[in-house]
Amino acid sequence: MDINLSPIGTIRTPFKEIKGTPVQPSASRGTVGRIELNKNLASGLADLDGFSHLILIYHFDRSDGYKLEVTPFMDTRPRGLFSTRAPKRPNPVGLSVVKLLSIEGAVLHIENIDVLDKTPLLDIKPYVPQLDQASEIRIGWMADKLDLAAVATADERFK
Numbered sequence: 001m002d003i004n005l006s007p008i009g010t011i012r013t014p015f016k017e018i019k020g021t022p023v024q025p026s027a028s029r030g031t032v033g034r035i036e037l038n039k040n041l042a043s044g045l046a047d048l049d050g051f052s053h054l055i056l057i058y059h060f061d062r063s064d065g066y067k068l069e070v071t072p073f074m075d076t077r078p079r080g081l082f083s084t085r086a087p088k089r090p091n092p093v094g095l096s097v098v099k100l101l102s103i104e105g106a107v108l109h110i111e112n113i114d115v116l117d118k119t120p121l122l123d124i125k126p127y128v129p130q131l132d133q134a135s136e137i138r139i140g141w142m143a144d145k146l147d148l149a150a151v152a153t154a155d156e157r158f159k
């Protein structure tokens with residue numbers, strides 16, 4: 001089965017290089033960016049301004065290949081790829097929750113963005129805590145690494 005996806009827009013951020021880019025939205029608090037949605041899709045933004053946060057699904061377009069064992073940014077030990085948020089994946093798809101500041105035509109102004117400039121956007125979904133949060137959560141090896149999430153930035157290990 002073939003799956004064909006086309007970007008619906010472009011994510012614009014101050015991060016021009018992989019090195020130094022925050023690796024999670026929590027490390028990017030206050031960082032402002034914008035989404036330039038394809039103009040022919042602008043009518044799909046109707047009613048989105050009632051939501052404070054969005055889930056962005058995007059393509060890691062500068063990621064090439066993958067390994068099933070990686071050393072994540074917030075750890076020094078190799079881990080199974082699917083227990084990480086590493087960008088080099090069999091299907092290089094990323095997800096971030098951002099704050100929606102405003103919408104002007106086909107441009108969404110956002111905050112807490114943690115992706116490279118000119119990243120292709122695949123989809124936007126409203127973030128609804130009552131629907132998106134799980135209960136009885138375990139966070140595996142990340143349990144003692146959460147302090148790092150607020151300060152971790154990318155290096156070139158996944159280039």
